[in-house]
Amino acid sequence: MMHVHRIKPQGATTGARWRPALGLLLVVLAFGAGCRREQGEQALRRDVAGLQAAIESRDAGGVAEFLASDFIGNDGLDRDGARRLAALYFLRNATVGITAGPLDIQLRDDHATVRNTVALTGGSGGLLPDAGRVYAVTSGWRLEDGDWRMTSLSWDAP
Template identity: 35%
Template sequence: MLLWKLAVALMAVALMLVGCGRDDPEAALQAAVESLQESIESKDTSRLMDLVHHEFSANQEADRDWARRTATLMFLRHRKVNVIALNSRSWIDPTYPDKGYSEAQIALTGAEGWLPQRLGHYDVRLEWWLTDGEWQLARLNWE
């Protein structure tokens, strides 16, 4: 009888671990947001562009090529780039599970040494599209 109880307990633990291993869309979305921030701070244009959807637009006028050129220019101009996210939140659209959103207040700094030479404060809204199992940035709007 003790062996049976042990087997049931082990099976319950195994089922819980399998449940934890399932893909969590919100966790994957949050990981994409963090990857976006890391790619900017590490000045990795290639990694950044992997996160940008081929139909990307920013403030309804700039496209994917603009994003690449702007990031490259910022990375060349500043030795250090930091993204400080304040009040950020991300969520999956309840009606369209292949769309996710992130909102944040961010401070974007560029520096050659310890002190920032450029500082910008923005309210940003990002729209993410789930494409081939990966979240990609499709829309970016800021104020």
């Protein structure tokens, strides 16, 4: 009796062998995308905190560093106008405080929208602020060379 050996085509087992590896690759890519999102959000939170620190230290130039060159705010306020407005506020107030509520961040690739409430206080340097106001704030951000820059800002006193 004659034995017949069946020869499997070479590609038949190769595809089966690669399916688990392909599945693992997809999981790693999905996890990596989640990590990048997390890293992007952490970097954005760091830069929002940096902007807050520049405001509290009354540094108008430091505030401007977080603004994109095409920044736009309420009533057509541009980047230089925002820097001048911050400098005026800092000149009028010996102390400046900012208390931000929780950040609601919506991240899309290299753009983000941040919504929160902010209490801004200012005064002559005594124990209590002379003035204070709460604002509902929405800001747009763009990732530029690894740093988040604010592209837009709108605020409203509720």
